[in-house]
Amino acid sequence: MKKFILFYRENTRCLNGSTPDLNGVFKVWRKASSLLGAEFNKNWFYRFTILLLVFGQVTLYGQSNTNNSQWGKNGPASAPVSPVNWANGNAQATNSHFTEGQSIPTRIELDGLTPNVPASVTFNINIIQGSDGQHAFDFFTGPNRIQEIVSPLDGLVGYNPVKSTYVFPIPNAGNTGGVPAGYYNETALKMACQQNADAAFPDKNSIWIYNGTVSNITYVWGNEDGSSTQQTYCTVTFTPTSTKALLVLGCHIAAEPSFACAGWGAGNGASTISGSPYHFHIDNICSPLSNCVTLGSQDQQMASNTIIVPPTCSVTPSSAEICAGATAIFTASGINGSGGAPYAFAWTGPNGFSASTASINVGVAGVYSVIVSDSDGVPAEAPCTVNLVVNDNPVPSVADEEACVGSTATFSTTSTPGYSYQWYLNNVLIPGATNNSYTTPILSLADNGGIYKVIVVDGNHNTDCDGEDSGILTVNALPTVVANDAEVCTGFTVQLTANPAGGTWSGANVSASGLFDASGLAAGPYNVTYTYSDANECTNSDGAVVTVNALPTVVANDAEVCTGFTVQLTANPAGGTWSGANVSASGLFDASGLAAGPYNVTYTYSDANECTNSDGAVVTVNALPTVVANDAEVCTGFTVQLTANPAGGT
Missing domain, CATH: 2.60.40.10 (Immunoglobulins)
Incomplete structure (x- = not known):
């Protein structure tokens, strides 16, 4: 049995119910199908039958499929952030606002399905508007690529709340139908870039389905009514678990900025198109896959004023390097944007820093980011960032x-x-x-x-x-040091003195403690040095002269004395002192009671320099002679010669 697939072709246009359109449809269908040689222009019955099939969406299988597509509208640009509102009808600035690079949430309600039997739905988006090469939508994503909360089941009943997802495939030569290589190559790159950017959030890259599972997605490219406006057709094959299913996806709004991974370049984004060029259209439903119904009324449009152009920003300087304790001033500027000036600024930075002024004066190292919003409150798609490097100051340490x-x-x-x-x-x-x-x-x-x-x-x-x-x-100050001069006699020592005490002596013939030894020295002056360090370790010194005096020349004269007598000893120079047995200090030698013989005595003399010398002398004690005086007699008036022995006496 043949099936009726009235407009399932790449260049099919939507029916609006006008007579010329219907005649065109019938002619195309008549050329595409041979139905037992039927002639539709001559046979009224067949024409009526076709009208019933078209407008009633009834196939020869008798299965009736109904559908409804809605966009998630997020309110005007000035509205606060809130969950999207699902509604039929076109999106425009009074009820929606989106930026390039976002995706408008889209949900498709399908009813009259055969449970557990594979089905498909085909829908399309405008990808290139007119002959200028400006891009409207460019590919499909998940529905949650906007700031607002997307709740697909809002206002609906009869759906299992657990969704199933299927990642949209990247266009390639095997699944793009008649897409020109140049276009699908570019689209593939941009879609792959976007999916990679959202890789941590698989839902953003997937179609969502409630009451079913998706098994395949293919794409077909085509022109709208043979014009230069180009479309991408997407066929989703799925298996419903109920008589109705809900498919939820996002139509990605073509981006202009070249810095965005999905950007088409300046002048080629969605915001550059005027009017209402953003179409989403459900083309047909097949349930089961052999029973397809082509639709002509499910077309959603989005006005160009819905696309708001976020501002961009710049910051001067783009980076700064300062010293610890200093600050740097960064000034942000808003550029363009649908709302224009005045711009609002939201800075964030290290240690919880935040500010709402255009300029910030900061001194903490780190990355500072600013989001610039235009007068409508639309923020830039990406923050401007600057890096502040803070170098430590040298910390020298100098001691007193x-x-x-x-x-x-x-x-x-x-x-x-x-x-x-x-x-x-x-x-x-x-x-x-x-x-x-x-x-x-x-x-x-x-x-x-x-x-x-x-x-x-x-x-x-x-x-x-x-x-x-x-x-x-x-x-x-240096300590005051006085070293005292000294004199010493040859052959003797002298203890030198200085003030303050506790220093050290140095020089020839002197010890560190100051004992000067004149042994063997000739008479004369000798220089020595006294060095002293105080509590501050300051050192001073003084010199002293040690005069070495010669010993005086002393001569002690020998003497003789008779036993029992005394003798005064003599020496030169006078003024010295005698010492020894039987002699007084003044030199009186007493031979009383001494036997005849020599006796040694010493004469010691100190001169004016207190140098002392001595000399020895020998005192010879002589015994008294034996004298015999002979008695004699003489007469008065006469003389007599006395005799004695030895002679010679008196």
Whole structure:
């Protein structure tokens, strides 16, 4: 048995019920079918029968299919965000607003289906409007590619709330019918790009069905009434689980911006078309697949004023690099957009930053984003972002320094590759002091309290971030040191003295503790040095002269004395002291009771330098002679010669 597929062809147009249209349909159908040689222009009965079939949507199988298509309308651009309102009729600025790159939610109600028997529905969208190559819709997506909530079952009953999905295939040579290669190649790239962008949300790439499952989707390309307006026909094959099914999808609005992955370039997007060029049309329903009914009344249109052009934005500068503690100013501008100026700005950034002004003054590193909205409240499709780099300032550390008069002090900080240094004294630049350390000239007390500052610049970045630190110089006076001169006699030692105590002696013949040894030294002056360091570790010294005096020349004269007598000893120079047995300090030797013989005595003399010398002398004690004086007698008036022994006495 033959079936009636009246307009299931690529260039089929919709019937509007006029007589010329009907005659055209009949003629086309008559050419396409041979129905036992029937002549429709001559046979009134057959014509009437055809009219019943067309307007009643009745096939020879007797199956009647009804359908209803609605768009999800989201209110005018000024309306607050709320769930879409499903309604018949055209979409226009008073009830809808969409941007290029979004998809208008579309639902198709099908009734009169045969449960569990495969069926299909074919619908089409305008893809290229007129001869200018401007794109209206370009491909199909899921219904939820807008900001508003899409609830497909709103206002409907009799549907299983659990949906089944089927990803729209990418157009290719195997499923595009007569689509020109150049077009489907471009569409395939854009659709693949969009699906890849939405890969984390498979529902956005799929047709949804309630009370059924989809098994296949194919595309066919064609012209509308032979004009330059081009369409894409999509046939969805599905198996209903009830007598009715609901298909939900999105018609993707062709985008103009070239930066969008689905963009067709400037002047080629949906917003550039005037009038109502955005058509969605249900062409036929087949249930079962062998029983197709071609439809002519299910056409939805969307006016061009429904497409709002979001503004774009720019930010100056596009990025900034600053030093810690500084700030950068970014200024956002709105560009174009359907609503135009004044623009609103919504900034976000690190640490919960937010602002609503065109310019922001910020100092925290990170990415700052701004969404610009036009006067209708329409936001830009993508935020403008800028990156703020904050470089740390160098943190030099300079310690205070102490030094003594007559010495130098060195101030320093850590050396870091890429850093430069400049030192200042009391905020006055020190020429040539460009290392990480600085050593002062010889210091005096006038330098006490000087402030030595270094400014360190980080040359590793464009910002030349700097940091500084300073140290205070304390100049301590040298201790007052007095080393006392001394005299010592040859062959002796002398303990040298100085003030303050606790220093160290140095020089020939002197120990560190100050004991000078004149042993073996010739008479004369000898220089020594006394060095002392105080609690501030300041060191001073003083010199002393040790005069080595020669010992005096002392001569003690020998002497003789008779036993029982005394003798005064003599020596040169006078004024010394005698010592020894039987002699007094003044040199009186007493031979009383001594046996004859030599006796040693010592004469010691100290000169004006207190140098002492001595000499020994021998005192010889002689025994008394044995004397015998002979008695004699003499007469008065006479003399007598006395005799004695030994002779010679008196």
